[in-house]
Amino acid sequence: MAQVSRRSFLQVGTGTALASLVPGRHFVLAAQQATAPTGEQVRFASIGVGIQGSSLLRAAGTLPQAQCVAACDLYDGRHTLAREIAGQGISTTRHYHEILDDKNIECVVVAVPDHWHKQITVDALGAGKDVYCEKPMSHSIADGEAMVRAVTGGKNFVQVGSQRVSSPLFIKAKSLFDEGAIGDLLQVELMLGRNSPGGAWQYPVLPDLSPATLDWETWQGNVPKKGFDPIAFSRWRCFHEYGTGMAGDLMVHLLSGMQYVTGINAIPDRAYSIGGIRRWKDGRNMPDIQTTAFMYGYVPVLIRLTQGTETPEVTRILGSKGILEVTNNSVILSPQSGVDRSPDYGINGFPEVLHAAYEKQWHREHDPEFAKHMLDEATAWHGPSWDDLHPHLANFFDSVRTRKPVAEDVIFGHHAAAACHMANNSYFEGKELRRT
Numbered sequence: 001m002a003q004v005s006r007r008s009f010l011q012v013g014t015g016t017a018l019a020s021l022v023p024g025r026h027f028v029l030a031a032q033q034a035t036a037p038t039g040e041q042v043r044f045a046s047i048g049v050g051i052q053g054s055s056l057l058r059a060a061g062t063l064p065q066a067q068c069v070a071a072c073d074l075y076d077g078r079h080t081l082a083r084e085i086a087g088q089g090i091s092t093t094r095h096y097h098e099i100l101d102d103k104n105i106e107c108v109v110v111a112v113p114d115h116w117h118k119q120i121t122v123d124a125l126g127a128g129k130d131v132y133c134e135k136p137m138s139h140s141i142a143d144g145e146a147m148v149r150a151v152t153g154g155k156n157f158v159q160v161g162s163q164r165v166s167s168p169l170f171i172k173a174k175s176l177f178d179e180g181a182i183g184d185l186l187q188v189e190l191m192l193g194r195n196s197p198g199g200a201w202q203y204p205v206l207p208d209l210s211p212a213t214l215d216w217e218t219w220q221g222n223v224p225k226k227g228f229d230p231i232a233f234s235r236w237r238c239f240h241e242y243g244t245g246m247a248g249d250l251m252v253h254l255l256s257g258m259q260y261v262t263g264i265n266a267i268p269d270r271a272y273s274i275g276g277i278r279r280w281k282d283g284r285n286m287p288d289i290q291t292t293a294f295m296y297g298y299v300p301v302l303i304r305l306t307q308g309t310e311t312p313e314v315t316r317i318l319g320s321k322g323i324l325e326v327t328n329n330s331v332i333l334s335p336q337s338g339v340d341r342s343p344d345y346g347i348n349g350f351p352e353v354l355h356a357a358y359e360k361q362w363h364r365e366h367d368p369e370f371a372k373h374m375l376d377e378a379t380a381w382h383g384p385s386w387d388d389l390h391p392h393l394a395n396f397f398d399s400v401r402t403r404k405p406v407a408e409d410v411i412f413g414h415h416a417a418a419a420c421h422m423a424n425n426s427y428f429e430g431k432e433l434r435r436t
């Protein structure tokens with residue numbers, strides 16, 4: 001890690017705006033390098049090659065550790081896409097059990113909509129495969145519990161795909177937190193805002209999508225069946241039958257980062273969530289603004305999500321000695337001394353003679369100390385986006401080979417997802433929920 005002067009930093013692209021906003025010291029964090037293979041390449045298959053599955057496949061193709069040998073998807077166009085990315089030599093199928101039956105495949109990367117996560121993950125574990133399962137790990141708390149049981153009862157593991165826990169920015173934030181940089185953990189604020197059709201998941205419908213090119217019956221899973229619905233296929237995040245709304249799509253990332261930095265690895269004790277469908281009245285049944293208050297033991301965690309107004313994504317951790325703030329490309333530590341810097345406001349109520357005496361005495365006692373460090377100086381670390389899939393995938397493939405624990409295991413993923421389900425359940429039921 002190199003320290004750069006403020007002047008030289010301002011010539012670097014990443015984080016320039018922040019550098020101009022945050023006085024103090026600035027550092028640049030290096031991107032993590034893919035580790036060298038520790039043996040022969042891991043043979044994996046992709047199950048679900050849509051928006052995220054294709055990104056994962058592209059990322060995996062740049063890693064030395066792994067080789068894609070097969071891909072599965074219910075929509076045939078994604079067989080084409082998978083071969084375009086991973087090569088014409090891979091096999092493709094609509095039936096994930098064919099992947100699980102193939103003994104040459106060691107692990108699977110599961111990037112299907114949320115309502116399919118549990119079944120494919122449990123079946124894959126049962127077939128002796130390690131699983132990279134996209135976030136939110138589960139579609140309900142009961143699904144998450146079943147996934148935890150499937151791991152604890154077997155020899156294979158799950159890595160959950162909220163990749164920012166593997167980002168250099170969050171790793172830095174965690175090390176600062178663990179060193180006690182902000183003192184006692186008191187409160188957490190998390191926020192994220194979007195304001196565009198894409199940000200509200202109004203994704204385009206594939207022109208050739210039809211019951212001939214897609215196995216629509218299977219895609220619906222255990223959800224009550226309905227006729228072919230290209231909007232549900234393309235924008236499933238908007239519907240609680242298949243997705244988990246902003247909580248499972250966005251909040252889960254913020255909570256995963258919070259859990260990772262603070263070491264809180266638990267389901268919240270209490271959750272209360274409010275919001276509504278205010279901006280995107282397009283038939284969706286999940287809120288487009290949602291504010292949630294969680295209580296984790298003694299720590300309140302407040303989360304504001306919106307698809308109606310664009311705002312930065314921020315993880316702000318408040319402690320007795322200052323603030324640790326993680327944004328898309330930076331970590332900022334703002335220490336606070338926690339002491340009065342002038343005679344107390346309360347002496348305004350003192351008569352003049354007493355006021356003057358108090359003030360004189362106060363300055364005699366405190367000014368020598370303040371002269372040594374006049375200001376609390378913030379420090380900022382700038383780095384690659386926290387959304388980089390590569391280190392998280394590399395960690396998974398390394399663990400498949402070495403059997404060392406993954407960065408984001410099934411318990412961690414279950415806790416983060418369960419909090420999201422509590423938030424959604426609270427929103428729909430209109431009341432505070434407590435962990436049972």
Ligand SMILES: NC(=O)c1ccc[n+]([C@@H]2O[C@H](COP(=O)([O-])OP(=O)(O)OC[C@H]3O[C@@H](n4cnc5c(N)ncnc54)[C@H](O)[C@@H]3O)[C@@H](O)[C@H]2O)c1
Binds near residue numbers: 048054
């Ligand atoms: N980690 C991240 O930053 C990130 C980003 C985007 C999406 N995701 C997650 O990735 C998952 C997929 O999201 P997406 O945007 O790629 O969705 P998508 O709809 O674009 O792709 C999902 C694909 O899964 C296929 N599929 C569904 N059920 C299947 C089954 N039973 N067998 C085989 N294939 C099946 C669909 O046909 C589709 O092609 C979701 O859980 C989402 O929350 C994570």
